[in-house]
Structures are given as structure tokens and as C-alpha cells.
Amino acid sequence: MTSTIDSSIPPLKPIYEPKDASAPRNESPKLAKLISTLQLQQHIEGGYFVETDRDVNRVPNPFLNTSPSAASNEQTTFYTSTGAVSANLSNKLTEVDPDKNKDASEGEKTRNASTSIHYLLTPESPMGAFHRNRGRTIHTLHRGRGRYVIIHADEVLPSYDTHSGIRGKARVETFIVGHDVEKGERLQWIVDGGKYKSSFLLPLEGEEKDWEGLLISETVVPGFEYSDHDFMRVERLEALVTKEQADEMRWMLRKDDKPV
Numbered sequence: 001m002t003s004t005i006d007s008s009i010p011p012l013k014p015i016y017e018p019k020d021a022s023a024p025r026n027e028s029p030k031l032a033k034l035i036s037t038l039q040l041q042q043h044i045e046g047g048y049f050v051e052t053d054r055d056v057n058r059v060p061n062p063f064l065n066t067s068p069s070a071a072s073n074e075q076t077t078f079y080t081s082t083g084a085v086s087a088n089l090s091n092k093l094t095e096v097d098p099d100k101n102k103d104a105s106e107g108e109k110t111r112n113a114s115t116s117i118h119y120l121l122t123p124e125s126p127m128g129a130f131h132r133n134r135g136r137t138i139h140t141l142h143r144g145r146g147r148y149v150i151i152h153a154d155e156v157l158p159s160y161d162t163h164s165g166i167r168g169k170a171r172v173e174t175f176i177v178g179h180d181v182e183k184g185e186r187l188q189w190i191v192d193g194g195k196y197k198s199s200f201l202l203p204l205e206g207e208e209k210d211w212e213g214l215l216i217s218e219t220v221v222p223g224f225e226y227s228d229h230d231f232m233r234v235e236r237l238e239a240l241v242t243k244e245q246a247d248e249m250r251w252m253l254r255k256d257d258k259p260v
Contacts, residue, residue, distance in 0.1 A: 004244040005149065005172050012149065012174065012248055016126035016201055018046070020255070025124040031213050038118055045128045045231075045254070048120040052217070058110035059222050063134045111135075112223030121146060121214040126201035129254035130232035134193045135220040141187050144214035145178035145202045149249065151232075153240055154194030170240040172249075176202065177216070196232050196240075198252040 003011045019025075021042075027035065034040075040048035121128065121144075132153065152171040177199075178185035191197050201214050231254045238246045 003174075004242065004248050005174050009174075012147070012252075014126065014200055014251065015203060016123045018127045018200075018251070018255075019124065025122075027122055027124050028212065030211070031120075031122050034213070034215070035120070038120075040118065040120055042125070043119070043128070045131055047122070047125050047128055049117045051115060051117050053114070053116040054223060055113040055115070057113040059113050061109055061111045062222065063111075063228055064108060111225065114219055114221045115223035116217060116219045117224075118142075119216050119218055121199065121201040123201065123212050127252065128197075128199040130196050130198040130237070130249075130252050131254070132194060132196045132230060132232070133191075133220060133224065134228040135222055135224060136193055137191045138219045138221070139177070139189045139191070140217045140219075141177050141179070142215040142217065144211060144216075145176065145185070145204050146199050146214040147174060147176050147202055148189065148197060148199045149174045149252065150191060151196040151237075151240055153196050153236075154192070156240065157194070166239055169242055172241060172245060177214070178202070178204075198232075198249070200252070 001011060003009050005012060035048055038050055040050050043049040119128075130149075130151070150173040152173065156167045156170045158167065175189070176185045177187070177189060179187070181187060199214075201212075204211055234246075234250070234253060237249065237253065241249070
């Protein structure tokens, strides 16, 4: 049996079973020491994190008109490798109109230019649940191994905040992050704004098999704010992908509106 996402691999299944957020986490001494040393805290997506940098420089907020109230005009903004663009039902991309920011509060008119975090998955918290950010996220591997799944929702959604008008099923991509680059594992990967992503821990082999975590850094451009973040809901998953793909990936959703 093969995956409905990638026919060259088995179906996507957790190696380490995700636990309820309220369950105690009994990390190994090595991971517990790392969590303490880096001052990591539990993340709402699952895993652990600490913010390591928040650029004091401020830039215009390219997401100002992507609140739920903006969904009625089927307009949204994404920050990609080509800059801030606005997408609409006609599937055309246009530059963001800065004049639309005039009525915004002073704090919302700008964002920090970038933010960075350390992020850790462990056997006790082995999955980052499906979510998306409006900003572009650059990921860098430090240690460990894991699998990422990306749903390219921005390619088929007419608006960031609406369920209607989806133009077909979204492309789904999966890859392994790790140090075996000769086998195609990635040391660095980028997820543009508007795409849903999930990740889960894979075991290491060989000399480092006693290391069980996945430690990475993430830099978000422009800087991360929780108002620029949302979780995948089951209704959105079922609308974006085929039934078979939804069934395979359902376990990667956030459970009961709590971190997993």
C-alpha cells in the first residue's frame, strides 16, 4: 500500500503517537536538558519553541486587509518570494494598495521586519499540527530528522478567509528534513505565506540513533504575529484535498482546539 500523497512512499503514519495536550510529557534527560538550556516552552502547534530574535525595524504590514471582514470582497494578500501580492477571484495578482492602510491602528500598520525561533519536536510531542502563516517562513535544520507535509492552499483558494470558490484540489507535497542530502533530505526549506504545513518526528539511525528530537530554526518575514496564523480545520482539509488524502492526513490536524 502506498501513500495517496506520494506513491513512492508508504502511507503517512506517526512514528511516535501524538498525545493529548493535557498529558504529562516525560522527556528523556538529554532532551529535558536541551529544553531547559534553550528555555523552550510548549507551542500551541505542538512541540516546543523560543523566540530568539525580533527585528526592531518595522515594515509596512502587507496583510492589513486580510482579516475575516475582508473576505467578502474575495481579496487576500500573501507574502512570497516576489513580495507582497494581492489575489482575487479572477486569479490575477496585483500589487497591494498602500492607501487601504489609512484607517488601520498604528500598531497594525506595520510588522517587525522578521522574527526567528528555535523549534523542537520530541517523542513526547512529536507533531506540529496543520497550520498556515501569512508570512514567508525560512526553516533551517540543526539536528534530527522529520517529515513535512505542505498543502498549497494558496494556489486554489480565492481568498484567505473564505471556504467558497475553491478552484480544484490543492497540490500536496511531502519531504524529509535531515542530514542525508544524498538521499534528498533537506537542510533548508521555505514555505510561502498561505500554505498549510504539518511536521512530524522521524527516528535517526546510525551513530546518532540515541538522539530523538528534531531541532530547527524558523525565520518569518515579515515578523510573526498570532493574528497572521490559523489552524487547519477538518472542513477546510476535506475541501482542499481528495477524500483519500484527507483520510490519510486527518491525524495531523490539531485535536480539540488544543496543541497536540
